[in-house]
Amino acid sequence: MALPVFSGGFRAARLSGMVPARRGRWAGGDDREEDEMAKRTVVTMPGDGIGNVVLPEAIRVLDAVGFEAEYVEAGIGWKHWVEEGNPLPEKTVELIAKHKVALFGAITSKPKDKAAEELRPELRDKGFVYFSPIVALRQRFDLDISIRPCTAFPGNPLNFVRRGADGGLEEPPVDAVVFRQNTEGLYSGVEWTNPPAQVREALATHPKFRRFTEVPPEDLAISTRIFTRAACRRICEEAFAYARRHGYSSVTICEKPNVLRETSGMMVEEGRTVKADYPEIDLWETNIDAQMMWLTKNPEDYGVIVAGNMFGDIISDGFAGLVGGLGFAASANIGREVGVFEPTHGSAPKYAELDPPIVNPIAMILSAAMMLDWLGEEAKARRIREAIAAVVAEGRVRTYDMLKLRGGPRAIEQGAATTTEMTDAIIAKLG
Numbered sequence: 001m002a003l004p005v006f007s008g009g010f011r012a013a014r015l016s017g018m019v020p021a022r023r024g025r026w027a028g029g030d031d032r033e034e035d036e037m038a039k040r041t042v043v044t045m046p047g048d049g050i051g052n053v054v055l056p057e058a059i060r061v062l063d064a065v066g067f068e069a070e071y072v073e074a075g076i077g078w079k080h081w082v083e084e085g086n087p088l089p090e091k092t093v094e095l096i097a098k099h100k101v102a103l104f105g106a107i108t109s110k111p112k113d114k115a116a117e118e119l120r121p122e123l124r125d126k127g128f129v130y131f132s133p134i135v136a137l138r139q140r141f142d143l144d145i146s147i148r149p150c151t152a153f154p155g156n157p158l159n160f161v162r163r164g165a166d167g168g169l170e171e172p173p174v175d176a177v178v179f180r181q182n183t184e185g186l187y188s189g190v191e192w193t194n195p196p197a198q199v200r201e202a203l204a205t206h207p208k209f210r211r212f213t214e215v216p217p218e219d220l221a222i223s224t225r226i227f228t229r230a231a232c233r234r235i236c237e238e239a240f241a242y243a244r245r246h247g248y249s250s251v252t253i254c255e256k257p258n259v260l261r262e263t264s265g266m267m268v269e270e271g272r273t274v275k276a277d278y279p280e281i282d283l284w285e286t287n288i289d290a291q292m293m294w295l296t297k298n299p300e301d302y303g304v305i306v307a308g309n310m311f312g313d314i315i316s317d318g319f320a321g322l323v324g325g326l327g328f329a330a331s332a333n334i335g336r337e338v339g340v341f342e343p344t345h346g347s348a349p350k351y352a353e354l355d356p357p358i359v360n361p362i363a364m365i366l367s368a369a370m371m372l373d374w375l376g377e378e379a380k381a382r383r384i385r386e387a388i389a390a391v392v393a394e395g396r397v398r399t400y401d402m403l404k405l406r407g408g409p410r411a412i413e414q415g416a417a418t419t420t421e422m423t424d425a426i427i428a429k430l431g
């Protein structure tokens with residue numbers, strides 16, 4: 001399959017293409033029959049709260065743009081935790097393993113104690129431990145590459161503005177794409193309170209652990225930050241390849257190697273190795289703390305940004321805040337075989353039951369467009385993004401977040417569009 005080509009024009013079209021379909025299942029290496037390939041089956045996981053509101057809206061847009069697929073719904077989230085002690089049912093895992101592509105809405109995550117309290121009484125004290133099902137999904141299918149584009153749509157009143165030297169307001173064109181390592185680091189899940197004796201002994205071989213040897217084990221909490229060279233290499237390779245394909249002039253490795261010498265150090269090392277094959281692209285190295293400051297001063301300087309799991313989580317929300325916030329933040333979780341596409345917002349339970357619904361469906365719809373790119377349907381993806389751009393630029397239909405209103409039933413009478421009105425407006429602009 002030919003690589004997606006950036007055709008210029010509208011800036012968001014730069015996002016039309018991502019880890020290309022050659023890495024997706026449709027481009028070969030699949031043993032299914034041709035005719036079965038023609039009609040895709042997409043697993044849908046609305047999950048909790050507003051996931052159930054926005055996901056059907058994305059499907060309406062996919063239908064309207066002429067994407068032919070069957071959808072099979074799979075359960076995930078809080079309800080399954082409470083009822084089954086497992087927020088990621090095996091049936092869901094099987095469906096994803098079979099169909100290889102999924103849309104995901106949102107899930108509710110709560111801390112350990114709260115999660116345990118809400119379990120069905122029969123399941124309590126049986127050793128069930130809550131672990132975020134989206135994090136589990138990323139690990140289960142080795143969806144190690146998370147892509148989070150943060151591109152401002154011109155005309156969005158939520159875009160970042162700053163004061164220029166002459167005191168006037170300027171709106172720099174933010175167009176960054178975060179490549180977040182999605183399966184390792186602080187999210188590995190290797191952690192303890194009251195770690196076993198062997199763990200303490202192993203740690204005691206490190207001179208820096210001496211300070212902690214007298215701490216009673218029950219007062220000791222440890223979360224590990226594990227990086228592997230292969231995963232660091234892959235995220236850097238994907239980031240540079242994307243930068244080349246989409247005409248970005250720099251890749252920034254955003255870590256903290258001055259303190260986290262081993263893990264961040266390994267990411268930087270791999271970034272430098274990969275860079276050698278990309279003479280036309282600059283490699284910048286930043287520390288996460290300074291990067292968070294710079295992104296509020298000169299966000300337009302950054303293009304592709306690579307970070308480990310935790311820093312990638314932080315910096316992608318940081319950049320999302322400059323281009324409209326979570327209502328605009330789409331993401332792809334991509335492995336060698338499977339792709340799961342999700343908005344990065346949460347489940348916002350307090351808005352889930354509002355009738356009519358008021359939440360902004362754009363992040364979910366943009367995530368569906370990322371799915372189309374991955375499936376090799378770049379033209380349809382581009383049409384969706386251009387339709388969103390047209391609606392935003394026109395400014396007639398705006399959800400409550402875009403009007404900076406407080407969310408709630410009154411938002412509609414204050415002039416906010418409903419979720420469905422926003423989707424309708426986008427559909428009406430599909431060229």
Ligand code: IPM
Binds near residue numbers: 132135313344
């Ligand atoms: C994200 C979210 C998740 C994460 C949560 C819901 C576990 O914040 O996708 O960015 O931390 O990865």
Ligand code: MG
Binds near residue numbers: 313314317344
């Ligand atoms: Mg996050």
